Amino acid sequence: MAGTAPASCDVLVIGAGPAGSACAQVLARAGLDVLLCDRHAFPRDKVCGDGLIPDAHRALARLGLADAVLARAARTSRLDCFAPRGGTLAVPAQLAVLRRRELDEMLRQAALKAGARWQSPLRLEALLEDAAGRVIGARLREGESVCEVRARWTVLATGADAKALEAAGMCERRAPSGMALRGYVHRPDMAGQIGGLQVVWHKALRGGYGWIFPAGGGRFNIGVGYLHRQGAERDHQGAPNLRELLAAFARVHQPAQSLLQDGAASLHDLKGAPLRCSLGGARKSRPGLLVAGEAAGSTYLFTGEGIGKAME
Secondary structure (H helix, E strand, C coil), rough: CCCCCCCCCCCCEEEECCHHHHHHHHHHHCCCCEEEEECCCCCCCCCCCCCCCCHHHHHHCCCHHHHHHHHCEEEEEEEEEECCCCCCCEEEEEEEECCCCHHHHHHHHHHHHHCCCCEEEEEEEEEEECCCCCEEEEEEECCCCCEEEEEEEEECCCCCCCHHHHCCCCCCCCCEEEEEEEEECCCCCHHHHHHEEEECCCCHHHHCCEEEEEEECCCCEEEEEEEECCCCCCCCCCCCCCHHHHHHHHHCCCHHHHHHHCCHHHHHEEEEEEEEEECCCCEEECEEEEECCCCCCCEEECCCCCCHHCCC
């Protein structure tokens, strides 16, 4: 819903991904006047592996959404880990896969149902401060116009994009921790061959990893990610080409090769995105402001998974 943003609220939450929407729901449920906003109109796509691991299940349960989300997700009870030297480990766990376009919209709707107000598209231009330097809201761009929203508290939950962190003066490292690339493959003939979530580490992936997550109906989320070498974040030294990394994944992991054997014709929505991991790269708070979710680097360094940690 577009329109004129309110002039004030108790809490201004900027960013409606899992961190922002979970925050908005909990605070609105507690009786606070919450304005949730995002630079995108919803529902919108989000580059992600779409995997929901146990921390995400626990967070969804606390939000009252676990049953609704799992009813729409593809569920499995096993994570298959493939080690660089060829060893494998099957980890039993409650797991699911649901495309972020659906998950994030469900989280946003739950926040609105709890009483949060919604405004989009709004993009952060700058924070508002009082004479003592405390954050008291934000200046936001709405199309060609700019509005100011004053708030007792502001939450920045804008994901891995450094621009919002820079606008807020909270960015300590512009470069992300790494990058990931994902696409979707529709292969009904392989629906019974890959039963669990698969994460693969191999020397051909140059310190990165690959994944295959069954998404239901013969559809698979497949992708690769890499992390910058220590000390190389600022200039992307030695960063691999993600499409070449995906091709290497297909060469060294038979299920990936089988999924991609028809070439690019079977791969859809191939998109890349930055990762911010291990609570690095941004300041976490200042008076009146909290940075949350992937903007604060809440994503796991090991696998690039961050949905559960963002909601927590």
